[in-house]
Amino acid sequence: MSDPEYLTAASGRRLAFHRRDGSGPTIVFLPGYMSDMEGSKALALDAWCESQGRAFLRFDYGGCGISPGAFEDQSLTDWQGDAVAMIDSVEGPVVLVGSSMGGWIMLLAALARPARVAALIGIAAAPDFTSWGFSDADKATIAREARLVEDTPYGDQPYVTTRTFWDSGETLKLLGAEIAIDVPVRLVHGQADPDVPFDISLRIADRLRSADVQTILVKDGDHRLSRPKDIGLLTSTLSQFLDAL
Numbered sequence: 638m639s640d641p642e643y644l645t646a647a648s649g650r651r652l653a654f655h656r657r658d659g660s661g662p663t664i665v666f667l668p669g670y671m672s673d674m675e676g677s678k679a680l681a682l683d684a685w686c687e688s689q690g691r692a693f694l695r696f697d698y699g700g701c702g703i704s705p706g707a708f709e710d711q712s713l714t715d716w717q718g719d720a721v722a723m724i725d726s727v728e729g730p731v732v733l734v735g736s737s738m739g740g741w742i743m744l745l746a747a748l749a750r751p752a753r754v755a756a757l758i759g760i761a762a763a764p765d766f767t768s769w770g771f772s773d774a775d776k777a778t779i780a781r782e783a784r785l786v787e788d789t790p791y792g793d794q795p796y797v798t799t800r801t802f803w804d805s806g807e808t809l810k811l812l813g814a815e816i817a818i819d820v821p822v823r824l825v826h827g828q829a830d831p832d833v834p835f836d837i838s839l840r841i842a843d844r845l846r847s848a849d850v851q852t853i854l855v856k857d858g859d860h861r862l863s864r865p866k867d868i869g870l871l872t873s874t875l876s877q878f879l880d881a882l
Contacts, residue, residue, distance in 0.1 A: 641703060644696075646722035650715070653703045654696035654723065657683060662730035662755045662882060663692040664875065667720055667746075669737030669763075671789075671796060673702030677863040678736055678760065678871070685872045691879070694731075696723050709784070709797060712805035713741070713767075720746040730755040732878060734871075737763045737833060737860070740824075744811055744841075747818050756878045759824045760871065761860050762841060763833045765813075767806030770833075771798075779803050812840050821849040821881075823874050827858025827867075 641653045655674060664686060666679045673679075674695035686693035698716040700706035720742050724731055732755055735743030740762020747754040763770070771779070775798075779785045783800040822845055824838040835854055842850045853874065858867060 644722065644726050646719065648718060648722070650699045650719065650722070651705050652696055652699060652719055652723065654694060654726075655683070656727070657686055657691075657693040659686060659690045659692040661692050662732050662879070663694055663727045664732045664734060665720075665723060665727075666693075666695045667733060667735040667739030667742050668695075668698070668701070669739050671701070671708070671794070672736070672739075673697045675702065676736075677861070678868065681863075681868045682734065682872070682875075685868075685875075689876075692727075694723060694727060709799050710801065712801050713738075713809055714805045717742055717745045717749070717809070721749050724750050724753055730882070732756045732758070732875070732882075734758045734760070734875070735762060736760040738766065740764065740841075741766070741809075741811070744816060744818065745809060747820070748816070751818070754818075754820055755882050756820050757818070757822045758871070758874060758878070759822070759826075759838065759841065760862050761826050761830055761833045762824060762838060764837070764841060765806075765810045766833070767803050768810060769837075771803075776803075812837075812844055814844070815846055816841070816844045817846050819847045821878065822847055822851075823878070824850070824852045825855065825862060825867075825870065825874065826852065827855045827860060827862055829857055830860045832860045 697704035740759035741764040826838040
């Protein structure tokens, strides 16, 4: 694996990334909360794009992975800006693949760059999770202490949600109105997902303005959807998209 490159965005933020040259559109992977470009799905997509001769970009949001910055200083608005900056760094159309919180950022970035985005694939997409993903007690803790610390089965470090992130998320909610995106969208979601209820993908599909939207439910699928058969579903869905574009 080559050394990462760094993009200095117009905002001054430095973002670490790996880019693979190939035929377009460029596939851009958007990680989930407290994840990074070295996650299993990002690496699996990178390997698949290499085998197919496809252009691919994976990156770390500011304060995540090896991108500079303190994680607890970041907001959803910051990470939305990071995704848009990475889209702007490549030429031609892009296909965004967003995992969990990355699915929220995927939608926000598509709204910000409608002329650049050719298609979207959400993997357990989690827009608006600042509203539905926390109990009233959790929200009270965030308001009172400015941070919430939770154990997680997905890594060695606990999940930390700051008041900065939570407040920005509340300003960027999407599910209360039409989502003005017109490109093809595929929403893959595990019905055994303990973190993001699969009805969130159904709600996204209902709100999207696009007529070309499909929700693909995996009955025994968990939140990560990173088993070999899940990756196979993801790459076959992506291949169908690319053949049609």
